[in-house]
Amino acid sequence: MLAAYLPIALLLLFATGLAILVVVIGESFGPKNPNRIKGSPYESGMTPLGEGTRRQPIRFYRVAMLFILFDIEVVFFLPWAVVFRSLGLFGLIEMAIFIVIVLVGYVYAWQKGALEWD
Template identity: 55%
Template sequence: MLESYLPILVLVAIAFAFAVGSVVMSRLVGMKKPTAVKLAPYECGMPPVGTARERVSVKFYIVAMLFILFDIEAVFLYPWAVMFKRLGMFGFIEMGVFIVILLVGYVYVWKKGALEWE
């Protein structure tokens, strides 16, 4: 029984050895010339303004979660579109129900003002 897991164990050992070896070799061989420019935080090519400890509005996270939620909708639409003819009317009705549920959720968050950026 243990013999069947041996290839997996070997693969994990090789991956671990590669990860540790990469870190150790970069420490030993890598250049160590820190300058003020290299140590400065980099954000979109713009010099940083303020501290990195500023609080971010909760609205930012809400909009991000809503984007992910409605983006996943598109992920489910692609396979449905590929299999549309094979699924027939049943698949069409099921996707219609799916889209109606998402539309109700979209209208709900719209009415709640979650998409307003003030």
């Protein structure tokens, strides 16, 4: 039974070994001349205007988290749509419950003002 997974294990082992080898070779043979300019953030070839490490407003993280939460539902919708006919009524009811839960989360985020940019 586990013999069927041997090619996958070998592929993962090979990919991990290759990644480690590339990093080691790069660190060993790469030029080492650090300076202040290399440590500064790149701003499209323009002179940096300020500090590159400033705090971002929380609204960006809030929007990103909501995007991730509501984007995960697509991960469940696509396989369900592919096998919809073979699941029958049980699959339809199960997905309806999932959609209701997602909509409750959406309404909750809306009521709490998480979708407002101000």
